[in-house]
Amino acid sequence: MLLHASDDRLTPGEFISRNETLVSDGGAFALGFFSPTNSTTDFYVGMWYNDIPEKSVIWVANREKSITDSSATLRISDDSNLVVVDAKGGLLWSSNLSGLGAPGSDAAAVLLDSGNLVLRADSNIILWQSFDHPTDTMLPGMKIQYNCSSHSAIYITSWKDADDPSPGDYSLGVDPSTCFQYLIWWKSKPYWRSQVWTGNFYYGDRCKTPNSVGYITVIKDEDMMSVTLTVSDRSPHIRYTMNYSGQIELLSWDHGSKHWRTWSLPNGECERYGWCGGFAYCDTTRLVPECRCLEGFEPKVESEWESGKNSAGCIRKKALRCGDDGDEFVRVEGMKLPDNFVFLRNTNFSGCRSQCLANCSCTAYAYSELPVGNATISRCLVWMGELIDTNMVSRAGEDLYLRLMDPSLGMI
Structure with missing residues (x-):
């Protein structure tokens, strides 16, 4: 019938x-x-x-x-x-x-x-x-999520191209190794990474019109991290799409022009995962984002760095000493924290610092007290070895405490 x-x-x-x-x-x-x-x-x-x-x-x-x-x-x-x-x-x-x-x-x-x-x-x-069971698009009310206990996941995956809806090369989902961030993968390799979770927060450019606003909200509890699209009342159609060229797009329908208004990321090569190499960061606060070495570091291959080839990253100007009279930490403000962190539970700021200082392999730490519902939890992150995929950002940045032999080389 x-x-x-x-x-x-x-x-x-x-x-x-x-x-x-x-x-x-x-x-x-x-x-x-x-x-x-x-x-x-x-x-x-x-x-x-x-x-x-x-x-x-x-x-x-x-x-x-x-x-x-x-x-x-x-x-x-x-x-x-x-x-x-x-x-x-x-x-x-x-x-x-x-x-x-x-x-x-x-x-x-x-x-x-x-x-x-x-x-x-x-x-x-x-x-x-x-x-x-989404394809390439998240709508308001839908969730991209990962259950950290059962390991069940909901991702969105791009079309292969404009005329082929079969699964493409790019996927967006919660990082299963941490449950603290979400990523774009190109095939199985990280292509772009969000900021590390800092509580119930929104991330990315908001699509804002005279009558509406839409933005991405990230929510986490003990077992689940979810990414949702939040919109204001009486909003036009808004969607979040993983496109086949590797960008996530926040699109809002404009009834006047009868076209989609688009906000997208990553914006340029500098914001791609690990583009600037180890111990370097992408400075997204500049009009044209560019790679820079962290304070206390210098380009590993100066000639390549000057020509815009940044993948080799940066090396220390002075080696760590590690010991009772050795190293200190300097605060680098306004950062998207690096990837490959270790989450330490049940510690305060001084404990977080002490645990990093006691391990000669620890190169940095970050500490926050995060609002979760009506409670507050401590979040101590430490990094062992090379720092990779960090940005200087203009919004929602965090303090990264960088280990150096001589703190006068860093930003206090």
Whole structure:
């Protein structure tokens, strides 16, 4: 049984084919078959904004493989899965509930005005939802997250290119090794890294219009770190997308110009992961960001540094002595803290400093007291060996205490 074009749900016995769509109750989103290249032979089941003239696809069900059967349909199977089948009933895609559904249950797939496609049983039991299976886009109310105990994760992954929604080379997610930051990966290698978590904070450029604001919020508890898109009331459509060129984009629909306004990062090579090399930082406070050595350090290969090749990084001007009469720490302000830190629990500022000073391999530390709900927790981070991927930032920077033999070489 075909659906009427205005229906927002699919129930057992109903289906949608190539020329049919589900439309959310408020008209914000549509779900149906589409082709990125307007092909007549390759199709995908996806979701897009229904109330703007530009077709912007924000979710794809079968991104791994296109559908070539023009008579394919989307329906609910006998075991309460959401499926795409061909004319002979052959399975092309499934929500793959693995037995969580129940034959004969009162199942329905409902497209909500939030952009979430929810498969429900008995009216209110959620069996599956698209927000838990994103493609390249995060919408308000959706989460990118990592469970530090169960190691379950939700990532977003770019399209392969503008015409191919299959998984591309870039992914955005929470760092599973720390649960304190999130990263862009190029394939399996870090490509960009956020600032280290400092409590319930927002990160990145806000997309701000006269009537709305949207920004990224990072929330962490003992077992979970989540990245969400927060928007003000009555905001236009706002989305957070991992694009196929390696940038995360915060996009806001401008009803006046009828185009997307875009804020993106990383902005230039200097902000990419580890671009400046060890013991160096990208100074993003400058009009044109550039690599600089940390105080007390100098370029490892001066000729390469002067020509803009910074990957070799910097080396100490004076070696550490390590001992009772040896080293001190100097404070470097306004920094995105380096990667590869060790988190030390249950210590105060002096304890954090002492533990770093007692270890000759410790090159820096940072200490903060962070608000978590109504409580405050201490966060001591220490670094062993080379400091990599740090920036000087104009907003939400932290103090990094850098170990030097002679503190007069550093910034006090």
